[in-house]
Amino acid sequence: MGDAMGDGMGDAVRRVVIIGGGSAGWLVAAVLAVDHAAATAEGLQITLLEAPGIPPIGVGEGTWPSMRDTLRKIGLAEADLVRDCDAAFKQGSRFDGWVSGAAGDHYSHPFALPQGYTEADLVGTWLARHADQPFAEVVSFQPRLCAHGLAPKQVTTPEYAAVANYGYHFDAGKFGLLLRRHCTEQLGVRHVCDEMIGVQSHANGDIASLQTRAHGALAADLFIDCTGLPSLLLGQHYGVPLVSQRQVLFNDRALALQVPYPQPDSPIASQTLATAQGNGWIWDIGLPTRRGVGHVYSSAHCSDDAAEQALRRHIRASGGPDDLPAARQLRFEPGYRAEFWHRNCVAIGLSSGFIEPLEASALALIELSVHALSAQMPATRAAMDIVARQFNEAFSYRWERVIDFLKLHYALSQRRDTDYWRDHTAAASMPERLRELLTLWRHRPPSHYDLACIEEVFPSASYQYILYGMGFRPEAGSRRREDPALAERCFQEAAALAARMRPALPGNRALITHIQRHGLPKI
């Protein structure tokens, strides 16, 4: 596309254009602007181009605790997030109906690590002495806080600090608007509201500039593609293919609804509820003013009508009204790009790939991507290909781990009630690496040796929560020496912490109402 405009190899990287104004675009803009002094004359020049007629996807309501570090780093007040983004605190997820589908079938994946995780062999002692109780509830205090709808901190806890580890549930549309205001008013990001209608290239194939309708050509040294599912630069301009994961994770559609509470002061759940269905699962996320509820399902196994009926049944059964408008449908091909950084273009966010929102990994991957990009920002075009290679290797690995981890939620299920569950538990749909890990885990728990990267998306503790929550039981016979007394002390500590925190922590809604009125102490 476009004319040859010379060869930019060897030039300093001074100007960055981000295309896309969803959560990905604005998070990238904010982190780069802070790290590379965009507000100063010597800093990186950062422009964000956003088409006013193409709205961001507007879903993406659950985050990981990593979001606290990201928001603190970019200088956003936590009280502003709570007030402006309809945000609530999330302490993990509860999975209903994933193991057998029978009434009462549930397990937890809290954000807090098991008590004494790095010091004691908790799994061996739990199996030997407490296997009649759920793993997460023995090793962690946090499921007990969530069961009572408690907040993860007190009104006196400074912003972003935690009594119990937490992330957020928020309104994704409002989150983008808050980031936009912060980026343009505080961080020196230039915002161009216009549509890209073409790409101009250098002779070597690098992108030279993006052609807009009303603002001419936006030239830069590095382009960040945050255009969402269409992936305009990496996918469409460069033709980097999406590597489909449909053979492993079948879900490719979602229906989303906003559900009012029965009363304005109804309790707000402290965890994402993920309820397994015959052909997918339903997320249920509590925000201060409403719930966000949606059904993710496989179009190969289920019609849209049947999926909508299942969603409405769930909403009725959980106290929601009958007369909601039609659900919004979203379609996606589960997968990720064969590479994420090609020439002078990096894709971050949905443009780099998307897998179903189980465990809310998308925003976490965006955070990991922008922190990596920012730390590795090449000083010159000549350095860029080396950085690109490192980035591509690191993120191919991370996407593969996301696939393994999500598949673990399905692969161990005892459900066989539909083709969906029969297909999900069939050996043919299991990734090779996960199969290997499950062989190892028959004899020992998941550990950091299985997940050797410095910034794994999901730590080994998360694998333990899912593995044992799903009912996986290792074979007896490990000869490793254990110290049951130490593990017992950790279990007692978890129980004691829960007992101490329960009366000391406010409810999720009470804390949010307090923050809306009075803010939070600064550190």
Ligand SMILES: Cc1cc2nc3c(=O)[nH]c(=O)nc-3n(C[C@H](O)[C@H](O)[C@H](O)COP(=O)(O)OP(=O)(O)OC[C@H]3O[C@@H](n4cnc5c(N)ncnc54)[C@H](O)[C@@H]3O)c2cc1C
């Ligand atoms: C059903 C569903 C549920 C999800 N739930 C979660 C969750 O709980 N947790 C989580 O972490 N993630 C979740 N996600 C993923 C999350 O929504 C996204 O990762 C996140 O919102 C980032 O989106 P984005 O910014 O990449 O794309 P988008 O929000 O789609 O933004 C694309 C941007 O590109 C711009 N654009 C497009 N074309 C042009 C053009 N020609 N010129 C200029 N600009 C252009 C648009 O104007 C827009 O601003 C979910 C996704 C789906 C589909």
